[in-house]
Amino acid sequence: xxxLYIRVAEDENEEPMEIPSEDDGTVLLSxxxxxFPGACGLRYRNPETQCLRGVRxxxxxxxxxxxxxxxxxxxxxxxxxxxxxxASEAASIYVSDNKRKMEEIDAxxxxxxxxxxxxxxxxxxxxxxxxxxxxxLKDYFSTFGEVIMVQxxxxxxxxxxxxxxxxxxxxxxxxxxxxxxxxLIDGRWCDCKLPNSKACPDDRKVFVGRCTEDMTxxxxxxxxxxxxxxxDVFIPKPFRAFAFVTFxxxxxxxxxxxxxxxxxxxxxxxxxxxxKHNNSRQMTEGGQSGAGGFSQGYGSNRSGANLAGMGLNPxxxxxxSAEELGGDGHAG
DNA sequence: GTTGAGCGTT
Numbered sequence: 001x002x003x004l005y006i007r008v009a010e011d012e013n014e015e016p017m018e019i020p021s022e023d024d025g026t027v028l029l030s031x032x033x034x035x036f037p038g039a040c041g042l043r044y045r046n047p048e049t050q051c052l053r054g055v056r057x058x059x060x061x062x063x064x065x066x067x068x069x070x071x072x073x074x075x076x077x078x079x080x081x082x083x084x085x086x087a088s089e090a091a092s093i094y095v096s097d098n099k100r101k102m103e104e105i106d107a108x109x110x111x112x113x114x115x116x117x118x119x120x121x122x123x124x125x126x127x128x129x130x131x132x133x134x135x136x137l138k139d140y141f142s143t144f145g146e147v148i149m150v151q152x153x154x155x156x157x158x159x160x161x162x163x164x165x166x167x168x169x170x171x172x173x174x175x176x177x178x179x180x181x182x183x184l185i186d187g188r189w190c191d192c193k194l195p196n197s198k199a200c201p202d203d204r205k206v207f208v209g210r211c212t213e214d215m216t217x218x219x220x221x222x223x224x225x226x227x228x229x230x231x232d233v234f235i236p237k238p239f240r241a242f243a244f245v246t247f248x249x250x251x252x253x254x255x256x257x258x259x260x261x262x263x264x265x266x267x268x269x270x271x272x273x274x275x276k277h278n279n280s281r282q283m284t285e286g287g288q289s290g291a292g293g294f295s296q297g298y299g300s301n302r303s304g305a306n307l308a309g310m311g312l313n314p315x316x317x318x319x320x321s322a323e324e325l326g327g328d329g330h331a332g
Numbered sequence: 333g334t335t336g337a338g339c340g341t342t
Contacts, residue, residue: 124339153340163336188336195339 006069008032008042008076016073025069027062032076040249041077043226054225077226120175122166125183127190128152130161140185141167145174167192204231204253205246205273212266213239220245223263228252244273 006027007016017035021027033039042055042062055074056063125137137150149168152161169175183190208220217233224230224245232246247253256270 122340126338127336130335151340156341162338164338164340166340193339 007071007073008036009073010036010076012045012073012075021069025064025067027064027069029057029060029062032062036076036078038078039076040228040252041225042074043077044072044074047072052226054222054227054230056222057225057229077228120169120172122149122168122195123175123178123192124195125165125167125185125190125192126163127188128161128163128165129186129188130163132161132165132186134165136186137165137167140183141169141178144169144178146170166195202246202273204248204250205244206253206256207271207273208243208245209241209269209271210266211235211241211243211268212264213241215243215264215266217243219264223261227256 005018005020008019009016019027019031019035021031027042029039029041032042041057043052044055044065045051046053052075053065054077055065128137132152134150134152137152138147141147141150146169147167148170150165151167152165154161167178169178178192179194183192211220215235217235220235220243221230221233224233224247227247229248229252230245231248232244234244234246236242245253254272257272259270260267261270262268
């Protein structure tokens with residue numbers, strides 16, 4: 001509270017800049033980003049453990065560790081770069097603006113490369129006029145970018161349009177653009193959305209393998225915060241040696257995939273969380289903000305008896321891999 | 333031949 005400014009730097013060796021705090025002692029991410037464009041969070045070196053720690057970030061507000069910013073120098077976090085469109089564009093954004101080191105870019109890119117470019121997905125087109133044909137759809141959407149698929153859903157017997165269809169683009173940029181606006185097609189306003197029927201993997205969620213039992217959800221949250229805002233941590237119970245961590249930014253999640261990270265001295269492996277095999281609606285964006293995200297597995301009143309009885313079976317741990325079982329960390 | 337929020341026969 002008594003600190004009007006906190007010291008923030010790009011790097012532990014860089015000269016810190018003073019960033020203003022709010023009346024309640026928090027610091028707005030936007031205040032940080034005003035001086036460090038592209039910043040997605042803060043981290044700092046814990047003087048006791050010498051480990052890097054993330055600063056709690058919820059909905060754009062950074063909270064002082066232990067309610068006291070102290071006189072530490074905080075380090076800016078940036079999302080790891082993904083070569084979505086082209087590397088030069090990413091470089092121009094993240095390197096020149098943020099003076100990020102080229103090696104970091106390369107490392108992050110290398111991680112991302114195997115996943116390739118950002119995948120596009122089918123988009124549902126709602127509100128089509130009855131008369132609209134697939135050719136009409138193709139003609140219309142081709143003005144935004146290369147179209148690789150269009151469909152108009154019809155009644156099989158009558159052939160009448162059901163008034164909706166699907167479209168898919170080559171480029172993710174096109175998809176973003178198309179979702180962002182309404183579309184006047186053959187005289188009707190139509191919406192393009194991500195379909196909710198398809199079991200699509202949540203690319204903001206990562207699978208954390210080789211977890212040890214003493215890793216609490218809160219500790220995982222604290223750790224992963226250094227990469228970006230964490231919206232959920234889920235640890236299956238009983239202990240299964242893995243966890244799920246969900247980030248606000250899918251780029252952060254994807255950049256981490258494939259990496260081996262050291263948490264509490266233990267090497268954990270990050271990979272994509274496989275989609276859950278439920279066909280219910282996906283959770284609405286921005287709904288519950290994961291403020292209480294570490295509900296399950298946190299404060300754990302885990303039964304030692306059960307665990308002893310289980311006798312941690314590595315085969316079982318391996319088999320479960322990234323398959324998500326149980327809930328999503330959100331009790332109904 | 334009608335309808336107008338939604339969610340995809342193969």
